Amino acid sequence: MTGLAEYELHEGEGGAVLALTGPYLVSSIGAVDEDLRSLEGDIAQVDLSGVSEIDTVGAWMACHIATRHNATITGASERAQRLLGALEGMDSEEQIAAPRLPVWSRVPEAMGEKVFNARTGVYGVLSFLGSLILATWSLLRNPRRFRMVALVRQAELVGVSALPIIGLMSFLIGIVIAQQGAVQLAQFGAETLTINLVGRITLRELGVLMTAIMVAGRSGSAFAAQLGTMKLTEEVDAMRTIGIAPMEALVIPRIMAAVLMMPLLGFYASCMAIIGGAVIGDVILGIPFWTFLSRIQEVVPTYDLWVGLIKAPVFGLIIGLAGCYHGLQVRGNSEEVGIRTTMAVVSAIFAVIVLDAFFAVFFTELGWG
Amino acid sequence: MSEEENAFHHHARYRGDYPIVVEGLTNRFGEITVHEDLDLKVQRGEILGVVGGSGTGKSVLMRSIIGLQTPNAGDVRVFDKSIIEAEPDEEIGVRDRWGVLFQGGALFSTLTVGENVEVPLKQFYPEISDELRHEIARYKVLLSGLPEEAVSKYPSELSGGMKKRAGLARALALDPELLFLDEPTAGLDPIGAAAFDRLTRELKETLGLTVFLITHDLDTLHEICDRVAVLADRKVIAVDTVPNLMDLDHPWIQEYFNGPRGRAALTAQALDELRKHMDLPIAEHAVKALDNASSSKDKA
Numbered sequence: 001m002t003g004l005a006e007y008e009l010h011e012g013e014g015g016a017v018l019a020l021t022g023p024y025l026v027s028s029i030g031a032v033d034e035d036l037r038s039l040e041g042d043i044a045q046v047d048l049s050g051v052s053e054i055d056t057v058g059a060w061m062a063c064h065i066a067t068r069h070n071a072t073i074t075g076a077s078e079r080a081q082r083l084l085g086a087l088e089g090m091d092s093e094e095q096i097a098a099p100r101l102p103v104w105s106r107v108p109e110a111m112g113e114k115v116f117n118a119r120t121g122v123y124g125v126l127s128f129l130g131s132l133i134l135a136t137w138s139l140l141r142n143p144r145r146f147r148m149v150a151l152v153r154q155a156e157l158v159g160v161s162a163l164p165i166i167g168l169m170s171f172l173i174g175i176v177i178a179q180q181g182a183v184q185l186a187q188f189g190a191e192t193l194t195i196n197l198v199g200r201i202t203l204r205e206l207g208v209l210m211t212a213i214m215v216a217g218r219s220g221s222a223f224a225a226q227l228g229t230m231k232l233t234e235e236v237d238a239m240r241t242i243g244i245a246p247m248e249a250l251v252i253p254r255i256m257a258a259v260l261m262m263p264l265l266g267f268y269a270s271c272m273a274i275i276g277g278a279v280i281g282d283v284i285l286g287i288p289f290w291t292f293l294s295r296i297q298e299v300v301p302t303y304d305l306w307v308g309l310i311k312a313p314v315f316g317l318i319i320g321l322a323g324c325y326h327g328l329q330v331r332g333n334s335e336e337v338g339i340r341t342t343m344a345v346v347s348a349i350f351a352v353i354v355l356d357a358f359f360a361v362f363f364t365e366l367g368w369g
Numbered sequence: 370m371s372e373e374e375n376a377f378h379h380h381a382r383y384r385g386d387y388p389i390v391v392e393g394l395t396n397r398f399g400e401i402t403v404h405e406d407l408d409l410k411v412q413r414g415e416i417l418g419v420v421g422g423s424g425t426g427k428s429v430l431m432r433s434i435i436g437l438q439t440p441n442a443g444d445v446r447v448f449d450k451s452i453i454e455a456e457p458d459e460e461i462g463v464r465d466r467w468g469v470l471f472q473g474g475a476l477f478s479t480l481t482v483g484e485n486v487e488v489p490l491k492q493f494y495p496e497i498s499d500e501l502r503h504e505i506a507r508y509k510v511l512l513s514g515l516p517e518e519a520v521s522k523y524p525s526e527l528s529g530g531m532k533k534r535a536g537l538a539r540a541l542a543l544d545p546e547l548l549f550l551d552e553p554t555a556g557l558d559p560i561g562a563a564a565f566d567r568l569t570r571e572l573k574e575t576l577g578l579t580v581f582l583i584t585h586d587l588d589t590l591h592e593i594c595d596r597v598a599v600l601a602d603r604k605v606i607a608v609d610t611v612p613n614l615m616d617l618d619h620p621w622i623q624e625y626f627n628g629p630r631g632r633a634a635l636t637a638q639a640l641d642e643l644r645k646h647m648d649l650p651i652a653e654h655a656v657k658a659l660d661n662a663s664s665s666k667d668k669a
Contacts, residue, residue, distance in 0.1 A: 023381075025544070026490070026494060026497075026505075026543055026544050027465070027493070027494060029497065029501070030494055030496030030497045030498075031496070033496075033497060033498050033501050034498055037498070037500070037501075053381065053382060055544035055576075056508070056509075056512070056544050056576065057501075057505055057544060060504065060505065060508060061501075064504070079577065082574075082575050083575060083576070085575075086512065086571075086575040086576075087508060087512075090507075090508040090511045090512060091508075092507040092508070092510075092511060092517045092520065094483070094507060094517045094518065094520040094521055095483075095520070095521045096481065096483035096484055096487065096503050096506055096507070096520060096521065097481060097483070097484065097521065098481050098521050098522075098523065099521060332478075332523075332525040333478030333479060333523070333524070333525050334478055334479075335478065335479045
C-alpha cells in the first residue's frame with residue numbers, strides 16, 4: 001500500500017481544526033514535515049481520525065503541533081493514544097552533536113591545547129624513555145625474563161620482510177643520484193666524480209635516512225596500531241594483571257628490533273644504492289661496473305661508513321620509541337588508533353630529520369667531513 | 370506511480386501471522402555443522418526468547434535471519450520476503466523495518482549517541498528535515514530510558530548498561546516492527562537487567578513490536594518471554610511457554626530450567642506473584658514460608 005500523508009485546515013466548532021489524513025509514519029512524514037511546522041494561526045483541534053497508520057514519529061508530530069498551538073488532539077485510535085501516552089514528557093533540548101564552542105574561542109583554544117599537548121608529549125616521551133631504561137636495567141639483571149622469541153619475530157617483521165622494498169627503493173635512488181649528478185658534473189668535465197658523489201652521499205646520509213623513513217612508515221606505524229588495538233581490547237591491562245610488564249613483553253622487543261635492524265638495513269640500503277649508481281655508470285658514463293665499485297673503496301673514507309652506522313641505531317630507537325609510546329597512549333575509541341598511528345610516524349620522521357642535521361654538524365666538527 | 374509517490378512510498382505494517390519464518394536452515398563452518406534442517410516461526414506481536422548452550426548457534430541463527438550470514442541451505446523469510454536470495458547489501462525493503470541490538474551495543478564510536486540514532490534516519494529518509502530528525506533522535510534516546518544528557522555523549526563516556534540502551538535507541542530509530550536483541554541483559558547488574566526487561570516489555574506493548582531475543586538470563590525468560598525456543602542438537606527442539614517447556618522430558622531442558630539457577634528464578638517469580646497479592650492474609654504466610662524455604666535451601 002502506498003499513500004501520502006496529507007493535512008487539511010478547516011473551521012469547526014470552537015476554532016480551526018487541523019485534520020491529518022493518510023499514513024503518519026517515519027517513511028511518509030517527510031512530505032508534510034516542513035508545511036506542518038510552518039502552519040500559522042490558531043488551531044484548536046488536531047483531528048487524527050483520518051490517519052490510517054501511525055508510529056512514534058507521527059505521534060510526535062501530532063504532539064508537537066498540539067503543544068505549539070495549544071490544541072487538543074481528537075479522534076486518536078487506540079494505538080495512537082498509546083503512542084501519545086508513551087511520548088509524554090519526552091521533550092528535550094539537548095544538543096545532538098557534542099557541544100562546540102564558537103569559532104573565536106575554539107581556534108585559540110585548539111591552539112593552546114596543541115601547545116600544552118606538545119609539552120606533555122615531550123614529557124611523556126622522556127618519561128617513557130626513562131621507564132624503558134629502567135625496564136632494560138631490570139632485564140639485564142634478570143636476563144632469563146628476556147623474550148628472545150618476541151625479539152626474533154619483531155626483527156623479522158622490521159628487518160627481513162623490509163628487504164625487498166628497501167632494496168628496490170635504494171637501488172632506484174642510486175640510479176637517480178648517479179644520473180643527475182653525472183649531468184651536472186659533466187659541465188665541469190668531472191663525470192668521474194660521480195663515483196665520489198654516489199659513494200659518499202649514500203653511505204653518509206641517504207642510505208640511513210631513507211631507510212629510517214621507510215622503517216618509520218612500515219614498522220613505526222605497525223607498532224602504534226598494534227599496541228593501540230591491544231590497549232583498546234584491554235589486552236595490555238590483562239597482561240599487567242597476570243604480572244607481565246608490557247614494557248618487557250611488548251615494548252623492549254620492538255624497540256630492540258628497530259635498534260638492531262636499522263644499521264643492517266641502512267648498510268644494505270647504501271650498498272644497493274651504490275650498485276644502482278654503478279649500473280648507471282656502466283650504461284651512461286662508460287665506467288665499467290667493477291671499476292666503479294673498486295673506485296668506491298678508494299674515494300670514500302672509512303669514517304663515512306661509521307657516520308652512517310652510528311646514526312642508524314639512534315634513528316631506530318626514535319622510531320621504536322615513537323611507535324610504542326603513541327600506541328600505548330591510545331584510549332577511548334578506534335579513531336584514536338588512527339590518530340596515534342599518524343602521530344607516531346610523523347613525529348618519528350620529524351625527529352629523525354632534525355637529529356640528522358645535528359649529526360651532520362657534529363661529525364663535521366669532529367673532523368669527519 | 371508518479372515520482373513523488375515513489376519518494377514517499379512506505380510499507381504498510383505487516384499483518385500476517387509469522388513475520389519470521391525459518392525453514393530447513395543449515396549452517397556449516399568447515400567441519401562443524403551448527404544448524405541442520407532447522408525450522409522456526411516467530412509469531413507476530415510476541416517476545417520469543419531463544420536459549421541454548423554455548424556454541425549451539427544462537428547468534429548464528431540471528432545473523433542468518435538478518436542476512437549477515439548466508440546459510441548453506443534452507444530459506445529465511447522476513448515479512449514474507451526471502452533474505453537468502455537477496456545479495457548481502459541489496460535493498461529488499463526489510464532493513465528499514467527491523468532494529469538490531471548487538472551484544473556490545475555496536476555503537477559507532479566516533480559519533481555521539483544522538484548522532485548514532487540519526488544514522489538510520491539519514492540513510493533511509495533523507496527528506497526528513499534536520500529539526501525533526503533531531504527531535505526524533507532525542508525522544509528515542511529518552512524512550513530507551515537514558516537521561517537527557519546522554520544524547521550528546523560519546524559511547525566511550527557511557528557505562529555498559531547505558532551503551533545497551535543507546536544501542537536500543539538506535540535499533541528503534543525507524544520505528545521497526547521487528548526487534549532483534551542479542552543477550553541484552555548480559556553483563557548488566559540484576560537491577561539494570563530487570564529494568565531492561567521491563568523496558569523491553571513496555572516498548573513491545575506500546576510500539577506493537579515482535580521481539581526476537583537471545584538470552585542466557587533465566588529471569589528474562591520467566592519475566593517477559595511469551596514463548597521460548599530451545600536450540601540443541603543443531604535444531605530448535607521445542608518452542609513453547611516456559612511452564613510447558615519445563616514439563617518436557619529432554620535432558621538439556623530439564624537441566625536448564627530445573628537446575629539450581631532455574632529453580633531460583635522460578636521461586637523469585639512465584640514470590641513476585643504472591644507479593645502482588647500481599648493484602649490477602651493467606652499470601653503473607655505463603656511468602657514467608659517460601660522465603661524461609663529458599664533461604665534454608667541456600668544454606669544447605
